[in-house]
Amino acid sequence: MRKFLFQGLLRGPLTERAQAPDETLLAELGGSLAQASRRRLGRSLSIRQVDAGSCNGCELEIHALNNAFYDLERFGLRFVASPRHADVLLVTGPVTKNMREALERTYAATPDPKWVVAVGDCAFDGGVFADSYACAGAVSKVVPVDLHIRGCPPDPEALLKGLLALVSA
Amino acid sequence: MMSLRETMRSGREARHSKPWPRRVIDQTGWLRAIREISKGQGDLLSLWSDGAEVHMAILDHESSEIGLVSIECPDGRFPSVSHLHPPAMRLERALQDIYGIAAKGLPDRRPWLDHGRWGVRRPGGNSEASEHFGDAYEFLPAEGAPLHQIPVGPVHAGIIEPGHFRFSANGELVVRLEERLGYVHKGIEQLMVGAPLDRAARLAGRVSGDSTVAYSLAFAQAVESALGVEVPQRAIWLRALMAELERLANHFGDIGAICNDASFSLMHAHCGIMRERLLRAANVCFGHRLMMDKIVPGGVAVDLTGEGYIALLALLRHANKLVPNFVRLYGDTTSLQDRTVGAGILRAELARQYACGGFIGRASGRAFDARRLPGYAPYSDLPFELGASTEGDVDARVWVRFDEIRASLPLIEQILDRLPDGEIRTEIPRPNETREGAALVEGFRGDIFVWVRLDATGAIDRCYLRDPSWFQWPLLEAAIEGNIVADFPLCNKSFNCSYSGQDL
Secondary structure (H helix, E strand, O other), X not given: OHHHHHHHXXXXXXXXXXXXXXXHHHHHHHHHOOHHHHHHHOOOEEEEEEEOOOOOHHHHHHHHOOOOOOXXXXXXXXXXXXXHHOOEEEEEOOOEHHHHHHHHHHHHHOOOOOEEEEEOHHHHHOHHHOOOOOEOOXXXXXXXXXXXXXXXXXXXXXXXXXXXXXXXX | OOOXXXXXXXXXXXXXEEOOOEEEOOHHHHHHHHHHHHOOOEEEEEEEEOOOEEEEEEEEOOOOEEEXXXXXXXXXXXXOOOOOOHXXXXXXXXXXXXXXXXXXXXXXXXXXXXXXOOOEEOOOOOOEEOOOOOOOOOOOOOOOOOEEEEEEOOOOOOOOOOOEEEEEEEOOEEEEEEEEOOOOOOOHHHHHOOOOHHHHHHHHOOOOHHHHHHHHHHHHXXXXXXXXXXXXXXXXXXXXXHHHHHHHHHHHHHHHHHHHHOOOHHHHHHHHHHHHHHHHHHHHHHOOOOOOOOEEOOEEOOXXXXXXXXXXXXXXXXXXXXXXXXXXXXXHOHHHHHHHOOOOOOOHHHHHHOOOOHHHHHOOOOOOOOHHHHHOOOHHHOOOOOOOOOXXXXXXXXXXXXXXXXXXXXXXXXXXXXXOOOOOEOOOOOOOOOEEEEEEEEOOOOEEEEEEEEOOOOOEEEEEEEOHHHHOHHHHHHHHOOXXXXXXXXXXXXXXXXXXXXXX
């Protein structure tokens, strides 16, 4: 292990330069982020991820945000274990009816001010699962959504652009 | 007394079922088949329904043959499989929820997927509207003075899928774990009904996102079998290339995550880098990091270009250099071994009884791999080592995954060396009659079973997709018994069952 750690000292970092936040996403955010709350929270945001019925593809790419290439935490964005610690809910999936109440309760447990980011095509409009007896559909039908990041699944770059838009709006 | 094989060949043959015959048998034959399976003469590969009949896919051990048997249930009842063979329990509970078909003698009659929130009962059968406020659910009791319960989920403390775990603990020791799943049930089976082929393929690729390649492959193979489609050689090899890349990506990601759950973040960081490099190479090759929708009925959607070829060679060079380091790092770190050795032991009898697939089964002495049996192209031409252990603990599952990584890397090399030229996709003909097909494909998690019935226009009449997790989730309950609560995340990650795949 010592050798492994030592090699780490000699190599340059893998972490890549940040992308510019996505202009269209910035526009979507519009007034949803009041200046006052920005000042209160600073740039640092705690994110709670909620899988409300995804196929787990989105989760894989959200996970990737933590790897050395993207290193989400350097932007003051980090994943937390409880909605009570969170400023942002990152919601995936076509909100299954079996998860609807759990999502509502997670939203209620998140202290104000808070934002909801819907990740993936399913979270946007139900995706391929829209019209199922078992799905409520878009996340926005269940909780108010501030930002959509589209894709099936959105790659980490798209996720990063979206989240950076959130902190710089 | 008829053997299992003879039973599987009795009854009336259903028409156009490929590659395995499907036979409609009577109640006596059905009961005989169940008895033989419960005695260990064969594996139950799946149990499903089309609303009119209940079907079983069976692997007979003596002949190594797969067969499908069906029983008609005009009065909505059939003899329960699980009353003799418990692995069918959750499948039968799900049948009851979706189709209203009752398994006579089912030991556990509680609903499984239906949480009373759909606003409809029996969505696949004679459905009726209902309330959607949620049903009460009674967990199995664990009695005794010092016991306490710990409810966990459905929303978990991490970036993972939802499910509920109910622990009964005596101090730190888990006395009973009961899982309650179904939270991400999306009704895929019913969405499939009447779907045109391209939409159905997209649905199949989204049953469990981490296995999207394996699901697309299994679905495509089932359709191609039903229609007798000959897939171009180059497509077959490209499919295997994608399947091995997916296997590697998941094994790297999960080994890192397991070590992370044992507080060894160094491995997590390195595995995360390896996984990211791999997904980027996949993106260069096929235009999607998870290779979603790239395997389609009739072939593959994109060809491998020179650029992709070079990206893969670079990836292989990198992986071949680093994997021995990972192996050494894992094997030499005693604080890590301290957590993984002896934790979450799955006994070999259970793995065998449940026909538990993938690395979980192989780490508990069940040497099964769908690439070998029933086997499919191009693996018959591609020799590879099968990981194996009999220890059955978290450590064994990690080692089997390392074995699989060390097997997949040379497989990819061979595929790149021997990749045939030519077409990558062929036309899917219109059947003009009802056809059925099935497939068993080895995903990273284990064998995925897909059964499909196409109508005369070539659209889906019925499609059932059985995730390997159906036979792995129940075993996690057994493996965790006697471990401490704090080791549950570690044990759970070492299984890494799919929520979405089993909830369907």
